[in-house]
Amino acid sequence: MNITIRKAKVEDAHVILIAEQEIAETPGYFCSQPSELSEENVIKTITKLGQSKKGIYLVAERDGKIVGHAFLEPLHLKSICHVAQLSIGVHHGWQEKGIGTALMQQIIDWAKQSETVEKIELNVRASNDRAIALYKKMGFIEEGRLKNRIKINESKYIDDVLMALHVK
DSSP states (O other): OOOEEEEOOGGGHHHHHHHHHHHHTSBTTBSSOGGGOOHHHHHHHHHHHHTOSSOEEEEEEETTEEEEEEEEEEOOSGGGTTEEEEEEEEOTTOTTTTHHHHHHHHHHHHHHHOSSOOEEEEEEETTOHHHHHHHHHTTOEEEEEEEEEEEEETTEEEEEEEEEEEOO
8 A cells, every 4th residue: 555654734634634533533542522622623733743844743644635643742841851641543444454554654753853842651541452553663662550540431440541651
């Protein structure tokens, strides 16, 4: 499968928003509810990371269609600015086609070349087996769990798994 990875542009924001809202409809994949996601926030993140040398926002395309996205956002406090937080989404219908692996590899390669990023961190729901398998395949290790952090409904909770990869 021919996948192109490129830097995100502001014009990509609407497609990314729609994909994130679809992903957020599945309980436990995102912490956000679909109604809590906004195009304005996607634009802000793309713009901020596009102007920064400390983070990056990427999209994956197949035949000109965006099929996934990922970004690495640096933490801002001086004592933790060597850490960047990873967010990734493979759009519906494109899972298990190598999109996540391609995005992750580009993010990791970029981080290894970065002058500031030494560690990539992420949070993933304990119920998201596919994502956890991808992260482990890419070398991430579990560093901890936040028990019952994500509330699915009045009586169901999911743990949030903290994973990390040291790139330097």
